[in-house]
Amino acid sequence: VQREVVLQAIAGDHDAFASxxxxxxxxxxxxxxxxLRDGDRAQDAVQDALVSAWRDIRGxxxxxxxxxxxxxxxxxxxxxxxxxxxHRTRVELHVLSDPEPFTPFDVSADVAxxxxxxxxxxxxxxxxxxxxxxHFYLDLPLTDAADILGIPVxxxxxxxxxxxxxxxxxxxxxxxxxxxxxxxRTA
Amino acid sequence: MNTDRSVEGDIAELFEQTSARRxxxxxxxxxxxxxxxxxxxxxxxxxxxxxxxxFHSAIMFGSPTLRLSAVLGVxxxxxxxxxxxxxxxxxxxxxxxxxxxxxxxxxxxxxxxxRGLARQQTLEDYEIEMTFGVDGAIxxxxxxxxxxxxxxxxGGNIDFSRTDDAPQRSGTAPGPCDIDDVSYFQMVDMLxxxxxxxxxxxLSNSEFDVPVAVFASSPSASAPSASPSMALYAMSSxxxxxxxxxxxxxxTWREHLDRPNWVYLGWRGASNEDDEGITFLYLDNLAxxxxxxxxxxxxxxxxxxxxxxxxxxxxxxxxISIGPVTDVTVGGHDGLRFDVTADRLEExxxxxxxxxxxxxxxxxxxxxxxxxRVTALDVDGATVLIVVADADPTPFxxxxxxxxxxxxxxxxx
Numbered sequence: 001v002q003r004e005v006v007l008q009a010i011a012g013d014h015d016a017f018a019s020x021x022x023x024x025x026x027x028x029x030x031x032x033x034x035x036l037r038d039g040d041r042a043q044d045a046v047q048d049a050l051v052s053a054w055r056d057i058r059g060x061x062x063x064x065x066x067x068x069x070x071x072x073x074x075x076x077x078x079x080x081x082x083x084x085x086x087h088r089t090r091v092e093l094h095v096l097s098d099p100e101p102f103t104p105f106d107v108s109a110d111v112a113x114x115x116x117x118x119x120x121x122x123x124x125x126x127x128x129x130x131x132x133x134x135h136f137y138l139d140l141p142l143t144d145a146a147d148i149l150g151i152p153v154x155x156x157x158x159x160x161x162x163x164x165x166x167x168x169x170x171x172x173x174x175x176x177x178x179x180x181x182x183x184x185r186t187a
Numbered sequence: 188m189n190t191d192r193s194v195e196g197d198i199a200e201l202f203e204q205t206s207a208r209r210x211x212x213x214x215x216x217x218x219x220x221x222x223x224x225x226x227x228x229x230x231x232x233x234x235x236x237x238x239x240x241x242f243h244s245a246i247m248f249g250s251p252t253l254r255l256s257a258v259l260g261v262x263x264x265x266x267x268x269x270x271x272x273x274x275x276x277x278x279x280x281x282x283x284x285x286x287x288x289x290x291x292x293x294x295x296x297x298x299x300x301x302r303g304l305a306r307q308q309t310l311e312d313y314e315i316e317m318t319f320g321v322d323g324a325i326x327x328x329x330x331x332x333x334x335x336x337x338x339x340x341x342g343g344n345i346d347f348s349r350t351d352d353a354p355q356r357s358g359t360a361p362g363p364c365d366i367d368d369v370s371y372f373q374m375v376d377m378l379x380x381x382x383x384x385x386x387x388x389x390l391s392n393s394e395f396d397v398p399v400a401v402f403a404s405s406p407s408a409s410a411p412s413a414s415p416s417m418a419l420y421a422m423s424s425x426x427x428x429x430x431x432x433x434x435x436x437x438x439t440w441r442e443h444l445d446r447p448n449w450v451y452l453g454w455r456g457a458s459n460e461d462d463e464g465i466t467f468l469y470l471d472n473l474a475x476x477x478x479x480x481x482x483x484x485x486x487x488x489x490x491x492x493x494x495x496x497x498x499x500x501x502x503x504x505x506x507i508s509i510g511p512v513t514d515v516t517v518g519g520h521d522g523l524r525f526d527v528t529a530d531r532l533e534e535x536x537x538x539x540x541x542x543x544x545x546x547x548x549x550x551x552x553x554x555x556x557x558x559x560r561v562t563a564l565d566v567d568g569a570t571v572l573i574v575v576a577d578a579d580p581t582p583f584x585x586x587x588x589x590x591x592x593x594x595x596x597x598x599x600x
Contacts, residue, residue, distance in 0.1 A: 012227060018219050025215055030206035043214050047221070054222040056248075058230040065247040072240055117197055118205070136195065137202040147242045152331075167194055 006063035009054075017054055020066065025050070027138075028074045034133045035078040037122050045077035052077070071138070072148045075130055082126050120170045128163035131156050289340060289381060292318040293388045293402030298374070315371060316405050324350070329368040336375070345381040345390070374400065494523040494563035497570055501561075506531040507553060515562060517573070522564035529553040 002023075008016035028049060032042035052073050060069055121129060127149075134145035146156035240248040295315035317327035317336075325336040325347075335350045349372070378390040378399060388402040502509060510526035553559055562573040 014223055017222065021218060022215065025210055025218070029210035029214070033208070034202055034206060039208075039211075043211060046210065046214060047218055050218045051221050051225070055225060055228055058227050059248050062242070062245065062247040065242045068242045069240065069248055113197075114201055114204070117194075117201055121198070121201070132198060133202065136199040137206060139199075144242070147240070150240065164194055167198075171194070 002066065003063045006060070006066045010057050010060055010063070014054075017057065021050055021053075024067070024070055028070060031071065031074050031133055031137065032078050034137055035075065035126065035130050036081060041081045042078075045081045046074060048077040048080065049073040068144065068148055071134065072150070075134075075149060078130070079126065116171065117167070120167050123170070124163050124166060128159045128166070131159045132163055135160060289319050289345070289383070289388065292316055292405040294405040295400060296387065296403045297401045298399065317402070329371050332368055334368075334372070340381065343380055343382060344393075345379060347375050347378060493565045493570055497563050497572070498523055498525065501527070505553075515564075517562060517564055518566075520564045520566045520571075522562055522571075524560065524562045527553055527559045527561055529557055529559075 002020070005016045005019055009020055025046065028046045029042055032045040032049075033039060036042050036045060049070065050073075053070060060066065121132070124132075130149060131142075131145055134140050134148060135142060138145075140148070142156045142160065143153050146153040149156060151159075239246055293316065295317075315327070315329050317325050319325055319338065323337050323339060325338050327334055327336075337348045337350050339346045375390075377392045380391045380393050382389045382391075386404060388404075390400045390402070392399055498509070498512065501507075506529075508528040508530065510528065512523050512525040515522055515524045560575040564571045564573070
């Protein structure tokens with residue numbers, strides 16, 4: 001069914017395009033948000049990507065590849081956004097964690113662990129995080145992720161490998177602590 | 188967190204939880220409202236302007252063929268010009284340099300393992316091509332790396348000589364970069380015989396009794412160019428206030444964010460395509476953010492005008508090192524060239540030095556650990572900066588040649 005709708009959109013039917021956008025915008029927003037880690041910028045990136053999709057839709061040869069193409073446009077828009085952002089003022093807020101080790105079986109441990117992982121993901125370079133989002137969130141094979149990113153598969157593999165290695169190393173090096181907020185919650 | 192647990196699983200779980208938040212309601216309406224007022228680009232323009240995309244090994248967007256045709260059109264025009272020159276100079280050079288039948292682009296199809304060639308068994312797995320030009324030059328690529336040779340043919344004998352110091356990474360050559368290119372060059376060094384058999388180019392060593400390397404005519408083969416190592420890019424739609432008559436082997440170009448006085452020529456093979464590359468910038472209302480924050484912007488208050496004033500100002504702009512300054516002439520305009528090494532930014536201000544224009548918001552960035560080659564030109568009273576940024580620890584092994592090539596034909600409107 002989607003194929004037919006894509007073909008209609010390629011033919012210039014804006015209603016068909018709108019239907020496609022409605023069906024994909026949530027996922028595109030999620031991808032952008034995971035890559036950029038900022039809701040406002042993710043919103044801009046998705047808008048940029050979907051407007052580009054309409055502008056260039058006549059270049060799409062294979063209607064079956066609509067999703068992959070859209071992923072690519074979104075990732076590219078994220079890269080553009082990240083580049084712009086770096087050229088502006090940035091104020092980075094770092095949450096200082098309590099050096100006190102957490103208590104085993106503490107119910108807040110999962111929250112703390114997730115928070116630690118989340119922060120470390122945020123520290124990764126954009127290109128490594130992008131591969132992770134495509135691979136772990138969209139569950140795409142690395143070959144497909146590489147196609148979408150426009151890079152060789154070997155590069156995608158090495159980015160993923162480097163990213164995971166960095167995360168493991170960072171998590172290993174960082175003392176297992178819980179943020180103050182989490183500790184207070186359990187006090 | 189227990190790092191013995193699967194980090195991959197934790198990431199997937201985290202992504203799933205984080206992505207649960209819905210997009211803002213207004214976003215969909217905004218997109219549909221914007222697109223309803225637009226018309227899609229014509230197909231031909233889309234195919235030409237947007238980078239092709241492959242998916243599952245098939246082209247699903249864009250048209251390399253169309254792009255190639257544009258390039259070939261220019262190449263053929265050049266060839267016609269070269270041919271005219273060749274005819275005019277025929278009396279000065281009575282004998283042709285090469286046999287015509289070896290001309291063209293050839294793709295490695297098979298390698299016969301022979302003495303000392305065991306490692307070359309994997310070479311066929313990569314896209315290895317050589318283009319034999321009429322001028323006795325060869326350009327080719329091994330995986331993503333470009334190389335060049337000169338060659339001479341005498342009957343069935345052929346002699347190869349490397350004309351570059353090392354293969355250059357390329358953004359346009361297909362294939363991986365981790366190929367063992369040394370084996371290939373060692374093999375070529377051993378070849379001294381050639382023949383065309385069943386439409387294939389066979390290269391061998393006179394001591395061997397079997398062909399060593401067999402090349403098929405490349406699907407991307409084109410009319411032989413006098414300068415096959417260079418792809419000519421048609422830049423007629425380049426809406427910048429300057430023109431570039433340059434051969435951009437390794438670079439691609441794009442206007443940057445529709446900003447009228449900043450053009451960025453990206454480096455497609457770079458790990459960070461956003462920053463490695465060549466930037467053209469017209470100076471106006473310049474300022475500098477010494478540590479990457481606009482609150483610390485130091486205004487453009489040069490003691491005078493032109494490249495010298497810019498250099499003096501830049502020396503005080505932040506913790507950077509400026510190498511020897513040389514006088515240059517580019518596009519008929521005099522200027523200065525120097526390398527800027529930013530090796531203390533991380534330590535002293537945590538990241539990068541952002542040289543910006545306050546209005547409009549343009550500029551370029553010096554990144555910690557990188558070296559940028561800056562050319563500052565006086566163009567009819569305006570100062571123009573050309574910044575080549577390269578993250579490689581050895582500055583400019585790849586970009587320098589491209590940048591020089593680019594600037595060779597630079598002129599300003």
